[in-house]
Amino acid sequence: MKDRLTVFTKGMLDFMFYAGILTTVLVPVIIKFYGRYNTYFADNIWELSLIFILSGIFAVLIIYELRRMFKTVLEDNCFIPENVASLRRMGTYSFFIAVITSCRLFLYLTPAVIVVILVFVIAGLFSKVLSQVFDKAVTYKQENDLTI
Numbered sequence: 001m002k003d004r005l006t007v008f009t010k011g012m013l014d015f016m017f018y019a020g021i022l023t024t025v026l027v028p029v030i031i032k033f034y035g036r037y038n039t040y041f042a043d044n045i046w047e048l049s050l051i052f053i054l055s056g057i058f059a060v061l062i063i064y065e066l067r068r069m070f071k072t073v074l075e076d077n078c079f080i081p082e083n084v085a086s087l088r089r090m091g092t093y094s095f096f097i098a099v100i101t102s103c104r105l106f107l108y109l110t111p112a113v114i115v116v117i118l119v120f121v122i123a124g125l126f127s128k129v130l131s132q133v134f135d136k137a138v139t140y141k142q143e144n145d146l147t148i
Helices: 002-025 027-034 039-043 045-074 081-106 111-147
Strands: none
Touching: 002 027, 002 045, 027 039, 027 045, 039 045, 045 081, 081 111
């Protein structure tokens, strides 16, 4: 069961990474197309494109860091300083997404925008705290390795 879950997770991360890159690149085309059905998007193509492209870049960077961390899980060596740095970066990227998404509040206020902002603030906080937990685990592991 663990092998199937591992393969599935790796596949999902890889798919999300490449799909995220493609989607981010195609944002202006997608917004222009959707603008045919929603005048808000048609009237704010450039502003929304900028917001979604920047958010997309940071989202892809988060997935990139997750992929890097997943490799260490597969190697059964996840308590390393590189993963602490990845978690810190993911927290920072999450905060950037929250700030960038906050710019949408000046264009059009929806409950969904507020939810997205809150989700990324919580994700950022979670990543920052988890990086501190991982940092302690790395320290304990290194001390333990020196003892043996």
